[in-house]
Amino acid sequence: MELAIGIDLGTTNSAIAYIDNHGKPMVIRNDIGESITPSVLCFKNDELLVGEEAKEMQALGMYPVAAFFKRLMGDESFIFHANGCDYSAIQLSTFLLKKIKGDAEAALGQKITQAVITVPAYFKDPERNATIAAGKAAGIDVMQVINEPTAAAVAYGLHNSENKQHILVYDLGGGTFDVSLLEYESDTTRVKNSVGNHRLGGKDWDDRIIEYLASQFQDEFGLDPLEDSESMAELLIQAEEAKKKLTTVERAKISISHDGEKGRYTLGRTTFEELTADLMELTIALSLRVLDDINMTPQDVDGVLLVGGSTRMPMVHRFIKEKFGHTPMRGVNVDEAVALGAALVAAQRINENKPKPMFSLGGRAKTVDVTNHSLGMIAVNQDQTAYTNSIILPKNAEIPCQDIRPYQHRTRSRGNNELEIFMTQGESELPEDISYLGRYVVRDIPHQKNGITVIDIGYHYDESGTVQVKVTDSQSQKKLDVTIEVLPTNIADRFMGSPELQNEEPEHVTAYLAFDLSGSMSGTPLHEAKKAALNFLKNTDLSHCSIGIIAFSDRVKTKLAASQNAKTIQVAINDLTVCETGVCNGAHPFDEIYSLLNDVDGRRFGIVLADGSWSNQPRAVTQAKKCHSSDIDIISIGFGSADQQFLKDIASSDEDSFFTSMEGLVETFSTIAQVLTETGGIRPASKNKKRGFISMLNGR
Numbered sequence: 001m002e003l004a005i006g007i008d009l010g011t012t013n014s015a016i017a018y019i020d021n022h023g024k025p026m027v028i029r030n031d032i033g034e035s036i037t038p039s040v041l042c043f044k045n046d047e048l049l050v051g052e053e054a055k056e057m058q059a060l061g062m063y064p065v066a067a068f069f070k071r072l073m074g075d076e077s078f079i080f081h082a083n084g085c086d087y088s089a090i091q092l093s094t095f096l097l098k099k100i101k102g103d104a105e106a107a108l109g110q111k112i113t114q115a116v117i118t119v120p121a122y123f124k125d126p127e128r129n130a131t132i133a134a135g136k137a138a139g140i141d142v143m144q145v146i147n148e149p150t151a152a153a154v155a156y157g158l159h160n161s162e163n164k165q166h167i168l169v170y171d172l173g174g175g176t177f178d179v180s181l182l183e184y185e186s187d188t189t190r191v192k193n194s195v196g197n198h199r200l201g202g203k204d205w206d207d208r209i210i211e212y213l214a215s216q217f218q219d220e221f222g223l224d225p226l227e228d229s230e231s232m233a234e235l236l237i238q239a240e241e242a243k244k245k246l247t248t249v250e251r252a253k254i255s256i257s258h259d260g261e262k263g264r265y266t267l268g269r270t271t272f273e274e275l276t277a278d279l280m281e282l283t284i285a286l287s288l289r290v291l292d293d294i295n296m297t298p299q300d301v302d303g304v305l306l307v308g309g310s311t312r313m314p315m316v317h318r319f320i321k322e323k324f325g326h327t328p329m330r331g332v333n334v335d336e337a338v339a340l341g342a343a344l345v346a347a348q349r350i351n352e353n354k355p356k357p358m359f360s361l362g363g364r365a366k367t368v369d370v371t372n373h374s375l376g377m378i379a380v381n382q383d384q385t386a387y388t389n390s391i392i393l394p395k396n397a398e399i400p401c402q403d404i405r406p407y408q409h410r411t412r413s414r415g416n417n418e419l420e421i422f423m424t425q426g427e428s429e430l431p432e433d434i435s436y437l438g439r440y441v442v443r444d445i446p447h448q449k450n451g452i453t454v455i456d457i458g459y460h461y462d463e464s465g466t467v468q469v470k471v472t473d474s475q476s477q478k479k480l481d482v483t484i485e486v487l488p489t490n491i492a493d494r495f496m497g498s499p500e501l502q503n504e505e506p507e508h509v510t511a512y513l514a515f516d517l518s519g520s521m522s523g524t525p526l527h528e529a530k531k532a533a534l535n536f537l538k539n540t541d542l543s544h545c546s547i548g549i550i551a552f553s554d555r556v557k558t559k560l561a562a563s564q565n566a567k568t569i570q571v572a573i574n575d576l577t578v579c580e581t582g583v584c585n586g587a588h589p590f591d592e593i594y595s596l597l598n599d600v601d602g603r604r605f606g607i608v609l610a611d612g613s614w615s616n617q618p619r620a621v622t623q624a625k626k627c628h629s630s631d632i633d634i635i636s637i638g639f640g641s642a643d644q645q646f647l648k649d650i651a652s653s654d655e656d657s658f659f660t661s662m663e664g665l666v667e668t669f670s671t672i673a674q675v676l677t678e679t680g681g682i683r684p685a686s687k688n689k690k691r692g693f694i695s696m697l698n699g700r
């Protein structure tokens, strides 16, 4: 039978629980019979000590000891050095998980393969993923990571109320503080809001005792015991012991040995509470904020639930009673609640996949968490003047949740159209006020004729509080591949200024290619001219360019009205036949070009290929000039016996006139195509920019 296992992977202490044969959640004791295992590792030469033994070693200060590494989960820059090796927070957590898993397997006589692991509610995506990775590395399939307050509430089984109830969960552990507001209604538990500080915990209370005693010692002997690592390590243990004593008695005795001197001190509870009153106030301020965020007041709270070893301190009870008017609930061991709740959730998960329930649960049928931070992405604002944080999943949405928003993305018809999505976390619209969670790259974005592809970007927040990014081409509803890539450092700097003007609308280009089809073009000349025209077509970006074909000699004929269809243009080029408009050059194409282009928007070009000279060149020049004055650019290309001065006269400028050999035609045409693409259509600002940026869609 599959075991329903819950693990509280704590900053200070960890615990593991399971659901016994009677459906009751039970904490599994470790190899020394304790219900909690210190989250401490000691690298003693070749031996790795985990838990109580490691904590004892910490006091001796002889070997490298790793503690509080949960605070560094998800921080890739953190490295713990011990005996010539480097360890990440994930690796340290893996050692710890292996130990508690091993002890539990020995106690139960059964292998553990899967579990629900808890994390502080304010853990972000990287920390949650790091927790899942540590589980995996320890041989545990992490069914779900759930928020610690949620797990605690499940353990309390606060489910017998018909009416809607609001419970404040105040979790003060050894290294983290986490406060959440839960709402109960019929069969559902909701985490309405959650805030925390993962640099605040019982350890800070210990530190206050240490500072106080060290200064007493200094006053007495003129020596600082904190300078010496051994005295310091000893003081650390003594301070924590004293703190725990003060929970039950009014006074605790502490002695400090340092540099041959021994100081004996007594610490009273009142002094201790005075030394730490600001820390206590800090937790109360955060507790009020959790309510204020969702427009609630202490009067709206129906009960307060305490979790974490530090909530044993009498000052916590007193402050809660004072500020919230409630005596905290009792019933579940504050050290065990989180692991027990996690085991109950594991059982829920296992039952979900079974046709019949295997366990009868005291817990609730459904537990719903909320997102603690808004998740969004960087986009360009509507007037394209600034980058903005565009929120996709708002704070306090119930998880699992997902949402999709459409964004415009500019693409080009050629090349790889890429998009970078920078996932953000935070409420502000300002890129400098938020944090960046990841960089996702989408390649091969389909190109639309108008150069704008609407992309639907979806964030899916799963039950473990990790996020997946899904990208779809809105028009075809095709899913696009998303790859996760390294997030550059100082990423916020990139979005401080104004966006580059790459989003400027490319101007449409209409170009007519006019071919001299007089008798002199027969054979190789026409063959080369067609080759050149086909090459021109290949080099033109048809997303913003239309091409038409004109034949002329004694008469003028529009073979193709400007088109953006490559196939049609190709057919028209291949269809050009010598003498189809007569044998000699009695006519010119400029009247035709003028009438075809005069009313067309955007940039307009007539590209005229000439061989030999024309019967009425002055008239042709006059009509060409009419085109120039209407901003229709004439580009002339001549070869063979073409009149070079005439070519210059009909062209809009000397640079627009080309005289080449037959073999040079292909190259000349492709140069023109390139110039059209670069200067006519797409503005230079976007020329070098392969990756476009994404803009917000109007009104959304």
Ligand code: ADP
Pocket (backbone or CB within 6 Å): 009, 010, 011, 012, 013, 014, 036, 172, 173, 174, 175, 176, 201, 202, 203, 240, 243, 244, 245, 247, 307, 308, 309, 310, 311, 312, 313, 334, 335
């Ligand atoms: P975490 O969630 O950070 O792993 P725990 O919930 O296990 O931590 O709480 C550990 C903290 O609780 C430690 O700082 C420890 O000193 C403190 N603690 C445990 N028992 C007591 C007590 N009786 N009085 C005061 N503090 C206590």
Ligand code: MG
Pocket (backbone or CB within 6 Å): 008, 010, 011, 148, 173, 174, 308, 338
């Ligand atoms: Mg805890």
